[in-house]
Amino acid sequence: MTRLDAALGAHASVIRDLLSVLGIRRASLVGHSLGGGIAMVFFWQFPGRVERLALVSSGGLGPEVSPLLRSAALPGARLLLGAVANRRVIEGLHADGTRLHERGSGIGVQLQAIARAMRPLQSAGARDAFLQTLRAVIDQHGQRVSASDRLYLLEALPTLIVWGERDHTIPIAHGRATHAAIPESRFVSLPQAAHFPHLEDPAGLADALEEFLGSTEPAAIDEDAWQATLQGRGRLRRRAVPVG
Numbered sequence: 001m002t003r004l005d006a007a008l009g010a011h012a013s014v015i016r017d018l019l020s021v022l023g024i025r026r027a028s029l030v031g032h033s034l035g036g037g038i039a040m041v042f043f044w045q046f047p048g049r050v051e052r053l054a055l056v057s058s059g060g061l062g063p064e065v066s067p068l069l070r071s072a073a074l075p076g077a078r079l080l081l082g083a084v085a086n087r088r089v090i091e092g093l094h095a096d097g098t099r100l101h102e103r104g105s106g107i108g109v110q111l112q113a114i115a116r117a118m119r120p121l122q123s124a125g126a127r128d129a130f131l132q133t134l135r136a137v138i139d140q141h142g143q144r145v146s147a148s149d150r151l152y153l154l155e156a157l158p159t160l161i162v163w164g165e166r167d168h169t170i171p172i173a174h175g176r177a178t179h180a181a182i183p184e185s186r187f188v189s190l191p192q193a194a195h196f197p198h199l200e201d202p203a204g205l206a207d208a209l210e211e212f213l214g215s216t217e218p219a220a221i222d223e224d225a226w227q228a229t230l231q232g233r234g235r236l237r238r239r240a241v242p243v244g
């Protein structure tokens with residue numbers, strides 16, 4: 001088990017349980033930021049349940065990350081987060097973001113996104129859980145876990161990589177390098193988006209996902225080939241599964 005699996009494996013198991021409860025055997029997964037790392041781990045742990053994978057400004061693909069996220073690993077981060085994640089600050093951030101967004105500023109959307117992310121962290125328990133999860137993958141030097149040595153496993157899967165060209169949280173270079181490492185993967189950059197394409201350019205992201213889903217066949221992983229690949233004896237074969 002790699003450090004990435006150890007850090008995010010529990011989250012992948014939650015996805016498995018949710019799909020089971022919903023009666024969904026296989027699905028196409030879309031993961032944003034930390035969710036991208038979780039989606040990759042889910043595929044490695046349960047390859048037969050994934051048809052396609054879309055990574056949006058994904059974490060787990062290189063050490064570089066914004067100073068703001070690195071600061072969460074520093075002493076005192078819990079107290080600082082507690083001071084920021086209160087109702088008045090959150091409402092102020094959202095109001096400022098709304099005003100800037102109405103004036104056409106991209107910073108406005110980012111402030112709105114920060115406010116939206118802060119709302120669930122108003123309780124001490126939620127803040128502790130957030131910091132524990134974040135520190136499992138990030139320290140003061142950057143991202144502690146990387147999928148770079150396992151990207152070859154994604155050759156078995158239709159894979160889309162989407163990145164905002166103005167992303168200063170996780171650099172677009174991670175996306176380009178990942179695309180180069182996965183044969184037949186697709187890469188789409190969104191000029192109007194930063195780290196939250198689903199908020200900053202939802203139409204552009206929706207178009208990329210729709211085109212990807214409509215032009216690729218869902219994959220089913222052959223278990224014997226998967227085991228052989230993991231053991232270094234072969235390569236994964238992709239076979240199409242009829243839709244429906």
